[in-house]
Amino acid sequence: MAGASLLPAKVLLSKRVQDMVLNGEEPPHLYICRDGADQTEEEFSTLSSPIPIIDLKILSSSETNSEQEAELQKLHAALSSWGCFQAIGHGISRPFLDELRQVGKEFFEQPMEIKKRYSKGVEEFEGYGADPVPEEGQPLDWSDRLFLDIYPQHTKKLKFWPQSPTSFRHVLEEYTVQIKALTEVVSKAMAKSLNLEENCFLDQFGEGGPLQARFNYYSPCPRPELVLGLKPHADGSGYTIILQDEVEGLQVLKDEKWFTVPTIPDALFIVMGDQMEIMSNGIFKSPVHRVVPNSKRRRISVAVFYTPEADKDIGPELGLLTNEGPKSFKRVKNYADTHWEYYQRGERAIHVAKLV
Numbered sequence: 001m002a003g004a005s006l007l008p009a010k011v012l013l014s015k016r017v018q019d020m021v022l023n024g025e026e027p028p029h030l031y032i033c034r035d036g037a038d039q040t041e042e043e044f045s046t047l048s049s050p051i052p053i054i055d056l057k058i059l060s061s062s063e064t065n066s067e068q069e070a071e072l073q074k075l076h077a078a079l080s081s082w083g084c085f086q087a088i089g090h091g092i093s094r095p096f097l098d099e100l101r102q103v104g105k106e107f108f109e110q111p112m113e114i115k116k117r118y119s120k121g122v123e124e125f126e127g128y129g130a131d132p133v134p135e136e137g138q139p140l141d142w143s144d145r146l147f148l149d150i151y152p153q154h155t156k157k158l159k160f161w162p163q164s165p166t167s168f169r170h171v172l173e174e175y176t177v178q179i180k181a182l183t184e185v186v187s188k189a190m191a192k193s194l195n196l197e198e199n200c201f202l203d204q205f206g207e208g209g210p211l212q213a214r215f216n217y218y219s220p221c222p223r224p225e226l227v228l229g230l231k232p233h234a235d236g237s238g239y240t241i242i243l244q245d246e247v248e249g250l251q252v253l254k255d256e257k258w259f260t261v262p263t264i265p266d267a268l269f270i271v272m273g274d275q276m277e278i279m280s281n282g283i284f285k286s287p288v289h290r291v292v293p294n295s296k297r298r299r300i301s302v303a304v305f306y307t308p309e310a311d312k313d314i315g316p317e318l319g320l321l322t323n324e325g326p327k328s329f330k331r332v333k334n335y336a337d338t339h340w341e342y343y344q345r346g347e348r349a350i351h352v353a354k355l356v
């Protein structure tokens with residue numbers, strides 16, 4: 001144990017957190033990033049309620065009525081203050097969401113030798129493992145992941161797609177179809193909430209705007225106050241759609257306080273990434289969020305990142321640029337790569353696109 005805690009990041013990241021927990025190991029030093037002195041558990045739970053809930057069913061109807069107008073205003077308010085919302089009425093059935101949670105759980109709960117068939121290299125993104133080695137001095141996340149490119153079709157690398165549980169591939173393919181449809185509804189609603197032409201964001205993403213899925217497995221931690229399941233960050237995506245299980249852990253930073261995202265079984269949590277903040281000229285916020293571990297229960301989530309096509313220039317929608325609201329961001333390309341460089345250092349990247 002004592003020896004294990006001095007291992008370098010590269011070696012630690014070639015081990016799975018899940019294995020350390022099964023072996024009864026305490027977090028090695030490179031995972032330790034907190035002294036347990038931030039907000040208490042009680043404070044988190046009392047702050048858990050105000051994250052807005054938006055009914056996408058109301059927003060997906062093509063005819064505009066007063067109910068839709070009110071929901072669009074709610075969406076606009078949610079994204080300009082929180083940068084995130086709980087989506088209900090999204091049309092993906094509860095039994096299907098349960099199936100996705102189930103195949104994710106079954107994958108991680110298999111013996112290590114089966115999971116290792118889908119292993120990534122420590123410097124790679126795709127496959128089973130942990131994030132690539134961060135820069136020196138950066139803490140490691142108390143979690144394991146399975147990261148997969150899921151759309152467009154030609155980007156899929158099936159060697160990383162689990163064959164067990166046997167329904168994994170089929171369920172993820174079906175989820176991809178449903179999420180792709182959802183991105184259309186959400187992107188159009190966001191445009192309408194800003195009084196823009198409804199396809200404007202979809203055009204910026206491009207038809208081939210990639211979708212990438214990350215199955216996150218947060219093992220319980222014997223010293224939860226010392227580590228994080230996922231360090232504080234804002235996403236580099238356009239936006240991210242997160243399916244949680246019944247265990248809380250995701251928190252969003254607002255007004256310098258951490259708010260726990262409640263678990264709602266049939267809701268999808270949608271959080272803006274930096275590229276949506278840029279495209280909305282800063283009206284929508286890309287919030288910092290993190291995952292705190294639990295001492296007893298494991299938590300699973302499935303995050304799908306929706307990102308503009310890599311080579312496409314994106315920038316603030318012209319319809320938002322007025323004398324009162326001058327251009328706040330320049331046009332950028334391949335922002336996800338820049339975001340990653342900064343993420344590795346524990347920093348945000350959005351300033352690179354900012355016009356002062």
Ligand SMILES: O=C(O)CCC(=O)C(=O)O
Nearest residue numbers: 214216242250291301303
């Ligand atoms: O596990 C979660 O709920 C959040 C995941 C997340 O923020 C991410 O993968 O970027």
Ligand SMILES: [Fe+2]
Nearest residue numbers: 234235240289
């Ligand atoms: Fe995130």
